[in-house]
Amino acid sequence: MYQSIENTTFMIAIVLYIASAVLSLLSVTGIVKKGGKVATSLALAGFITHTAAMVARTIGAGRLPFSNQYEFALSFSWGIVLSYLVLYRLYGFSAIGAFVMPLAILVMGYASLQSRDVRPLMPALQSYWLTFHVGTAILSYGAFALAAGISVIYLIDEKKKGSQRLVQDPEVSDMLSYRVIAFGILMLTIVIISGAIWAQKAWSRYWAWDPKETWSLITWIIYAIYLHLRLRRNWKGRAAAWFSIFGFISVLFTFVGVNILLPSLHSYAT
Amino acid sequence: MNNRIKKALSLVASLKVAIALLLLITIYIIIGTLIPQHATQALYQSNYPTLAPIIDALSLDAAYSSPLFISLVILFIINLTSCTLLSLPSQLRRSRSIYMPPFKAESEYRVEEEDEKMVKSYLKRKHYRIDTDEGGFSSGKFRWGALGATVTHIGLIVIFIGAVVGNIASDQEMISLLPGSTREFEEYGFSIHLDDFYLTFEESGAVKQYISDMTITNDDGTTHRQSMWVNNPLHHNGLGFYQANFGWTSDLLIRQAETGESLVSGLIRNGNTYFYQPHHLNIMLYGYFPNMDIDVNQMPYSINNREDNPFYAVVLTQFGVNVGSYIIEPGQVIPYEDIAITFTGSTPYTGIVVRSDPSYPIVVAGFIILTFGMFMSFYLYPRFLFYTNGKLYAESGKNGWVFYQAIKSGITAQRKTGKQ
Numbered sequence: 001m002y003q004s005i006e007n008t009t010f011m012i013a014i015v016l017y018i019a020s021a022v023l024s025l026l027s028v029t030g031i032v033k034k035g036g037k038v039a040t041s042l043a044l045a046g047f048i049t050h051t052a053a054m055v056a057r058t059i060g061a062g063r064l065p066f067s068n069q070y071e072f073a074l075s076f077s078w079g080i081v082l083s084y085l086v087l088y089r090l091y092g093f094s095a096i097g098a099f100v101m102p103l104a105i106l107v108m109g110y111a112s113l114q115s116r117d118v119r120p121l122m123p124a125l126q127s128y129w130l131t132f133h134v135g136t137a138i139l140s141y142g143a144f145a146l147a148a149g150i151s152v153i154y155l156i157d158e159k160k161k162g163s164q165r166l167v168q169d170p171e172v173s174d175m176l177s178y179r180v181i182a183f184g185i186l187m188l189t190i191v192i193i194s195g196a197i198w199a200q201k202a203w204s205r206y207w208a209w210d211p212k213e214t215w216s217l218i219t220w221i222i223y224a225i226y227l228h229l230r231l232r233r234n235w236k237g238r239a240a241a242w243f244s245i246f247g248f249i250s251v252l253f254t255f256v257g258v259n260i261l262l263p264s265l266h267s268y269a270t
Numbered sequence: 271m272n273n274r275i276k277k278a279l280s281l282v283a284s285l286k287v288a289i290a291l292l293l294l295i296t297i298y299i300i301i302g303t304l305i306p307q308h309a310t311q312a313l314y315q316s317n318y319p320t321l322a323p324i325i326d327a328l329s330l331d332a333a334y335s336s337p338l339f340i341s342l343v344i345l346f347i348i349n350l351t352s353c354t355l356l357s358l359p360s361q362l363r364r365s366r367s368i369y370m371p372p373f374k375a376e377s378e379y380r381v382e383e384e385d386e387k388m389v390k391s392y393l394k395r396k397h398y399r400i401d402t403d404e405g406g407f408s409s410g411k412f413r414w415g416a417l418g419a420t421v422t423h424i425g426l427i428v429i430f431i432g433a434v435v436g437n438i439a440s441d442q443e444m445i446s447l448l449p450g451s452t453r454e455f456e457e458y459g460f461s462i463h464l465d466d467f468y469l470t471f472e473e474s475g476a477v478k479q480y481i482s483d484m485t486i487t488n489d490d491g492t493t494h495r496q497s498m499w500v501n502n503p504l505h506h507n508g509l510g511f512y513q514a515n516f517g518w519t520s521d522l523l524i525r526q527a528e529t530g531e532s533l534v535s536g537l538i539r540n541g542n543t544y545f546y547q548p549h550h551l552n553i554m555l556y557g558y559f560p561n562m563d564i565d566v567n568q569m570p571y572s573i574n575n576r577e578d579n580p581f582y583a584v585v586l587t588q589f590g591v592n593v594g595s596y597i598i599e600p601g602q603v604i605p606y607e608d609i610a611i612t613f614t615g616s617t618p619y620t621g622i623v624v625r626s627d628p629s630y631p632i633v634v635a636g637f638i639i640l641t642f643g644m645f646m647s648f649y650l651y652p653r654f655l656f657y658t659n660g661k662l663y664a665e666s667g668k669n670g671w672v673f674y675q676a677i678k679s680g681i682t683a684q685r686k687t688g689k690q
């Protein structure tokens with residue numbers, strides 16, 4: 001029963017997200033006037049059904065949906081929408097949805113291609129560190145996706161004038177993407193550290209240069225470089241925006257590419 | 271200080287060098303993830319014929335322990351340490367409780383608010399320290415947050431020290447134990463006895479856990495019992511025991527066919543051979559299949575490790591010639607001339623990594639310092655306010671607009687509640 005609740009709510013969530021993204025895009029391109037608020041409400045409605053899907057999965061599997069590629073994609077997209085909604089709540093910029101919701105839809109689409117079987121956790125995954133590790137990864141990846149979306153807005157706004165802009169002041173999008181990346185890198189630090197502590201318990205080594213580990217470190221270094229260029233070399237605006245988009249590509253590679261292309265201890269997560 | 275030395279030092283400590291090194295390190299480890307590690311020379315020759323000499327020259331087959339990589343990391347740490355030390359005086363100065371940044375009257379981050387008393391009560395409620403001067407006041411909080419970057423960098427340096435200590439001082443071996451056996455760790459002053467080792471299963475038959483019940487006996491004679499399993503290692507006197515793998519040991523029994531007299535009884539692992547001297551017979555246990563099935567190639571395999579349908583695959587050879595292949599149940603007899611060969615049962619043995627790593631607490635301390643330093647940098651950053659001529663100016667360097675927003679909405683809320 002939980003499986004069918006999950007499947008239904010998952011489908012509804014995708015449909016609502018697509019509606020939200022389309023309306024958002026129409027509204028930022030000026031085709032529809034003042035669609036932003038409705039688009040955000042659709043995103044919120046989608047988020048609620050998405051949450052319901054995750055709850056159904058959690059009850060059905062008897063644990064949080066954190067342990068295979070489908071579950072992680074389900075949670076990752078949830079994190080993306082969550083960070084968008086939190087930012088909206090704080091600052092009220094609905095235009096960002098036009099660039100963040102497609103990322104959430106992309107990850108949901110990826111989730112829908114994965115096997116949904118509920119399988120018991122293999123011994124190495126039976127750890128409360130799993131919850132902590134993946135929980136922080138969702139927040140971190142969600143934040144990086146959001147920052148990439150804001151950076152796209154910056155790049156668009158930078159070329160426009162005054163009222164044509166999606167966010168009145170490009171400096172504000174620039175600042176927000178920095179703050180969101182700062183949150184993302186703090187979370188990513190915790191992801192890597194909790195992973196190391198867990199590996200120490202499960203495999204006796206806190207660091208083994210496994211490709212997934214290594215790629216999360218690469219992502220971490222990229223964003224660390226971003227922070228320093230910004231703070232000390234005044235790399236703001238355009239350069240920072242491209243950096244943030246580039247960083248998110250590294251996040252996506254860490255999430256999907258490593259599983260598909262590189263052999264890894266983490267590949268049980270497929 | 272000599273000018274030349276000063277120049278050299280500022281280069282060593284420069285961010286330019288830091289970023290160059292970080293980029294090199296990143297590129298290097300990316301290559302490390304693309305090339306299989308620790309494979310044979312022949313594999314590189316055949317898979318990457320043109321790259322093989324480069325792989326060899328740069329030690330990319332053992333990328334993360336190569337001299338080049340280690341040099342890059344050491345250079346980076348020297349750079350980070352000198353940069354952190356050089357910027358420490360200014361960071362300390364900025365973190366003092368009397369520090370105020372210069373006031374910028376042209377700043378856009380200002381709130382128009384005539385009611386000085388209300389602003390003050392808001393700031394007091396938010397734990398700002400207020401210094402009054404003519405024509406207004408200045409105020410600040412979290413000045414010590416200016417040390418966030420320093421704390422972050424120290425955390426990284428501690429982690430690095432831990433990694434070095436770990437490389438030098440850690441020690442590891444792999445042991446395998448059968449239930450009932452004991453292993454001494456003389457240097458560490460104790461021994462462990464494996465009382466039992468067993469698997470538990472999911473409904474599907476997949477292994478749920480590998481559980482070892484151990485008794486630890488110290489040299490002073492005290493003992494205690496403890497269990498370990500995956501994700502729940504056992505630690506004692508500086509040694510860690512980690513469940514790593516397992517296998518089957520099977521009981522081989524050879525009897526005199528007529529009398530039933532036992533000739534040989536011993537333990538044998540999958541793939542191993544017992545040589546029975548009197549008949550010049552090699553008895554090879556090809557495999558023990560606890561839950562056997564036959565695959566498309568007519569070869570036996572085990573569906574899982576639950577002993578639901580156990581069989582042994584046995585191959586007999588004599589002077590290199592196959593004299594019989596058998597699939598038998600436990601207890602089933604293979605007759606050969608005047609002897610009867612049987613496998614009576616199997617027991618799982620456990621493979622355990624035994625590791626001592628004094629660096630782990632250092633690394634964990636580094637983790638905590640690093641995380642806290644980042645939290646300081648991003649959330650406990652110094653915040654300053656100037657009030658003059660009915661305007662409140664918010665100043666927080668890199669976080670300008672975000673801090674200004676918070677103050678603006680805080681003041682607005684205060685004004686509302688103040689009027690009620």
Ligand code: HEM
Binds near residue numbers: 286346418426647
């Ligand atoms: C991967 C390695 C590094 C990490 C994770 C790291 C982390 C940080 C963090 C989190 C901050 C605060 C940034 C902010 O508030 O936006 C910071 C600031 C800073 N870092 Fe690093 N850092 C690293 C390497 C370095 C290196 C090698 C240098 C020196 C060459 C350096 C120099 C600085 C400086 C000068 C600041 C600014 C301090 C200030 O103005 O308050 N960092 N670092």
